[in-house]
Amino acid sequence: MTLSILSAGPMLTIQDAGRFGLRHMGVSPAGPVDAAAMALANVLCGNDPGAAALEFSGPAGSFRADRPLRFAVTGSDCVIRIGDRLVLAGESHRLNPGEVLTVGAPREAVWAYLAFSGGITTPEVLGARATHLRSGLGGIGGRALRAADRLPLGEDLPDAPCLRPANALPGHHPLSDSGPIRLIAGPQDDYFSSEELARLTESEFTVTPQRDRMAMVLGGTTLSAARGHDIVSDGTVPGSVQVPGSGMPLVLLAESQTTGGYPKIGTIASVDLARLAQMPVGARFRFRLISRDEGEELLLARRARLRAVLADLVARPDSWMRSDYLLSCDLVGGFFDADEIMRPVMPRSGGGAA
Structure with a gap:
């Protein structure tokens, strides 16, 4: 189960949560520049928040998979196409074998994230898959990705629904702050x-x-x-x-x-x-x-906000209008028996117009 890179932008790398506990040996963690945005992309695809995904600055590139999968782009709005069909950032979508996914440059930010269901499963280096470009660690040869690279993917649940946030997120990012x-x-x-x-x-x-x-x-x-x-x-x-x-x-x-x-x-x-x-x-x-104590309190509150957003994702409609999505919508409030909803209406006896 692999993902083929047909074209790649200049700053396309594999990142996971990062490698930790090695700073005393001169190894910095790498990982995403924006961990919250990457976590959202992963969870939209049914992955662990720290699973390996793609980080990009500038155009991401184009991709093709050899199995059905779900993908999501977060961190910024981008032009995203499956073939000629435009799809939205900030929610997950299905990509079928043979279809070409093309992802453009971030419009409202510098760094964006592209996750795939199952996660990218390149070998771990020093306990992580994250690419550290300066030292050449992780990813594929410790370098930015390029055309013709093939990325292994983890196991996926093919019938799992695509997801979206319950409420629209500004900039397709799970957290929004302003001020100094x-x-x-x-x-x-x-x-x-x-x-x-x-x-x-x-x-x-x-x-x-x-x-x-x-x-x-x-x-x-x-x-x-x-x-x-x-x-x-x-x-x-x-x-x-x-x-x-x-x-x-x-x-x-x-x-x-x-x-x-x-x-x-x-x-x-x-x-x-x-x-x-x-x-x-x-x-x-x-x-x-601010003080160190205030910084710690703000970080704990931010992590709680992120957990709440990730826990509040809901199923979104696929092109096939899957039953798991329809049943989650309560389309005719008060009726919850799918058989009752779908049962055909029988004609009245006696012939005449109803």
Whole structure:
């Protein structure tokens, strides 16, 4: 059971939840830039939220499967076609053997996700299937996917229904937030003067084109470290905000290095890191400082919101109008006996018009 890649965009990779517990050995987790969006794509297809799926920035490409399957695209609106037929992002659809699925570039975000029922089952490397491009780990040869690659798929339940969210989700994303990007000061905020720390929250930053899965460079405001821009290398995490000699902050993402020698003025709160990473080039935003405890509380609340959205998916109609979908709709309120609903009406005896 395989998925054939007929064409591939430049940033098409296999990602799962990521590999953890290896930072002390210099291995960062990789995994999705936007874990919530990938979780929604997987659950729409009946997979575990952390199953291996495809992440893309720019056009995803075109695909063909050798068995019937379900697929879903999340994280952004995209042009999605099965053959010549347009279908919607944010819900799952059926793809039959021989049909060609084509997925265009994200329209409202930078990173989007394409999941298939059964999940992608390439071999695990260091406990995960996630592709780490910088170190060449996971996926297929640790690289971006390309035409003629064939991806193994896991077992599927062929009669399982396609799903959609019970309520429309803005941007085909399970979570929607706005406002300043929340930031926790440190661990080297003491390298910066009080004036520079004030600029951190009083000034506006912009998203520059210098970005990939490892980091994104911010513009609009530069920062200067009074104690210098070099430190003895210490640990970094996704969300670390490093300030090099250029003064242009670097925000580390999923493929971040595990140590770094630039002072870290702050760390993006985990609740907001994906939101920042999804901002298009040229977007403007501000930071707001919060405490570590507040960041933890916000993250726990966000995880609860995500669980609620994933638990609230409902069956959507297929082109065949499957009985499991029809019976879930209560089409004629008060009647729940399918035989009673479908029983043909018998003509009245006696001949004349009814």
